[in-house]
Amino acid sequence: MTEPLGLQETDDFIDASISRPLRILYQDENYVAVFKPAGLVVHRSKMTQPHEPVLLQTLRDQLNQFVYPVHRLDRPTAGLILFGLSGPAAAKMVDLFTTRQVSKYYQALVRGFVPKSGTIDKPLRETFGEEWDKGSTDDHPTQEAVTQFEVLSTYEVPWPIGAFEKTRFSLLEIKPLTGRWHQIRRHLNHVAHPVIGDHRHGDHRYNQMVFAQSGVYRMMLTAMRLDFRHPYTGELHSIVTSRGSEFDRIIEMIQPFSVR
Numbered sequence: 001m002t003e004p005l006g007l008q009e010t011d012d013f014i015d016a017s018i019s020r021p022l023r024i025l026y027q028d029e030n031y032v033a034v035f036k037p038a039g040l041v042v043h044r045s046k047m048t049q050p051h052e053p054v055l056l057q058t059l060r061d062q063l064n065q066f067v068y069p070v071h072r073l074d075r076p077t078a079g080l081i082l083f084g085l086s087g088p089a090a091a092k093m094v095d096l097f098t099t100r101q102v103s104k105y106y107q108a109l110v111r112g113f114v115p116k117s118g119t120i121d122k123p124l125r126e127t128f129g130e131e132w133d134k135g136s137t138d139d140h141p142t143q144e145a146v147t148q149f150e151v152l153s154t155y156e157v158p159w160p161i162g163a164f165e166k167t168r169f170s171l172l173e174i175k176p177l178t179g180r181w182h183q184i185r186r187h188l189n190h191v192a193h194p195v196i197g198d199h200r201h202g203d204h205r206y207n208q209m210v211f212a213q214s215g216v217y218r219m220m221l222t223a224m225r226l227d228f229r230h231p232y233t234g235e236l237h238s239i240v241t242s243r244g245s246e247f248d249r250i251i252e253m254i255q256p257f258s259v260r
Contacts, residue, residue, distance in 0.1 A: 012078045012244025013218040014039040018053045022062055026239045030089040030232055031082060032067065033239050034059060038078040038218040038246075043069060059083065070094050071102075074182060076198070079106070079223030080241045092231035097179070103227040106174040106184060107152070107243055109220035109250060110193040111206050114170040117150040120187040124180045146177040147187045155254045161209050169196070169254060173224075184221065196220040196250075214253055216246045 007015040011023070014037045026033040036042070036055055043056045059067050067083040068090035084090025096102050124145040153171040161167050170193065176183050185201045188194055194202035196210050197219035211217055222243045230237050242248070 007217055010037075010218075010244070010246050011035075012037050012222070012246050014053070015217075016052065018058060022055075022059055023241075025080060025241050026082075026237075030085055031093065032059070032063065032085060033080055033082045033226070035241050035244075036073055036078060036081045036223075037244075038076050041075045042072050042081065055081070056083075071097050071179070073223055074185070076200075076219040077221050077223060078218065078244050078247070079221075080226055080239060081223065082226060082239070089231070093228075096228055096231065100177065101228060103225075104176055104179075104223065105225040105227075106176070107222050107224050107247075108172050108174055108184065108188065109196045109247070110170050110172060110188055111196065111203055112168050112170065112193050113154050114149070114151050114172060114191075114193050118148070120147045120149070120191055121145075122187060122190055124183060124186060126181045143180055144178055145180045145183050145187065147184055148175045148177065149173065149188075153258050154260050155257045156259050157254045157257045159209060159213050161205060167206070167209065171251065210250070214250055216250050218244075218246050220247055220250060222247055 009015065009019060018037065018040060023035040024032065025035060040053060040055050044054045056067065056069060065085065067085060068087055070082055070084055070090050070093040073079065073081050082093065084093055122145060123142045125142040126140040149172045151170050152173055155169045157167045157169065158165065159167045174184055182201065185195055185198050189201040196202065197207055197217065199207060225238060225240045227238045229235065
């Protein structure tokens with residue numbers, strides 16, 4: 001089947017299949033970290049199709065050993081994700097995530113000019129029927145959700161949208177202090193700065209305009225860095241990755257129009 005124009009597989013996006021090996025970012029005898037392309041689901045659920053690739057199985061087959069998830073990334077989010085190589089190792093890392101001893105950093109391209117830095121403190125509720133919990137029939141309680149952000153760059157690009165001749169963007173570094181469902185995406189939409197390419201919580205006019213201008217379809221949100229103290233050695237670790245080639249392509253296109 002021929003892929004639609006603009007939706008070919010890249011190093012940070014897949015549409016319906018994955019043909020290249022996963023990029024290993026870190027590996028020791030207990031853990032492995034890889035770069036997850038946008039469009040790839042982490043583990044199989046009631047929402048996945050029988051034929052579609054799944055990160056968990058893809059990595060298992062690539063390493064020829066079982067791997068155990070310790071945290072999650074949304075399907076449209078690209079970037080760094082960590083797995084345990086045994087059940088006990090995974091349990092130790094899950095405990096670090098649960099007790100907020102792991103610092104997570106993302107980058108996102110969002111709509112508009114954003115204040116230089118800030119904190120979004122808005123409790124979120126996960127409702128029944130979401131992708132990760134299709135068997136649930138009851139709403140979950142509202143939970144604390146806190147997201148910190150800092151502006152890295154802003155842009156005013158001569159791409160017309162609606163009545164405006166130019167489009168404004170901000171590139172953010174984001175540190176979620178909690179890990180709620182779609183937290184970063186929902187929080188940024190709440191403050192009227194949705195992530196570009198977010199087809200669920202974002203601005204469809206901006207998504208369509210950016211795709212028309214660039215051919216880039218993926219959501220402009222990448223998990224960039226994890227900082228933690230290794231459960232077995234006690235050493236501080238910082239695993240870092242890139243934004244991905246499609247994300248970088250957008251930044252290269254708008255870089256000449258940086259305003260601060």
